[in-house]
Amino acid sequence: MKVLKYSRQRESIKASLMSRHDHPTADALYASIREEFPNISLGTVYRNLNLLVETGEIKKVNCGDGADHFDGNVSEHYHFVCRECRQIYDMVMDNLNTLSHLDSTAQEYAPGIIDSHSVLFYGTCKNCLEKNKEKGIDKPA
Amino acid sequence: MKVLKYSRQRESIKASLMSRHDHPTADALYASIREEFPNISLGTVYRNLNLLVETGEIKKVNCGDGADHFDGNVSEHYHFVCRECRQIYDMVMDNLNTLSHLDSTAQEYAPGIIDSHSVLFYGTCKNCLEKNKEKGIDKPA
DNA sequence: GTCATTGCAAAACGTTTGCATGAAT
């Protein structure tokens, strides 16, 4: 296994991600890190995010919008992705009824060993539903 | 709604995807379509795949390897993604115990209206487990 | 002193788009 050396940049990237409750892209994170490290490069942000994913300190979320999103919350949870505003929401669910149940069922059918999973729900979030109502739009685009 | 005109290319792309049991990328599909239509362009393949997704005739699967994969099976099912060989397997599961259960639980927590979902399991598939055993590797990389 | 990490820029990758031509209705 690779030996990691300390780096202020990596520390700052991790701290910045941990302090957020959204699921920023590398570029969004880059923008906020630059306030502290004006000379940091986007490549460094990508390299460190990938390192942190490898060590399991953060998670990568792929919601299908073309960009990787990152999540400082490594506990098992689902995500809800709004098709209109593209925001990603955490969905904390009852493990007993959902995740663990899903896992045990999956084990029976999976053609191998499962070590992790990604559960995404797509739809229209409450905020967008309200905005649509205000504009007099009954059905979401 | 947009009116679609018939095109031999689109028909062939759909037929080609339907005949496969894997989950090819646009590029892989492009390679096999080229046997029938040597002059077809990759752009046309992408355009038609997106049209077919819009009309609900096929599905897009995002397994996090950077490329979109396409699925001719539009019935609700899960996917198992092998981290070693990158292959995507269909997981046909008992709806009563899993998908519908998951959906009803999700509705309680989701911050809006859910219209679809993506469930991916990651791990090592049976084939790779066997190959690893043959090579004398006990634990997967 | 060694080797990981950085900043920079270029390249790679998958996907989309503009445009003139061709095909379907």
Added chain:
DNA sequence: ATTCATGCAAACGTTTTGCAATGAC
């Protein structure tokens, strides 16, 4: 005749990479 679809190539957005310089140990 109209309008959508095609092939081609260029452009796009995201991520990775090669390299010389810097920093951690």
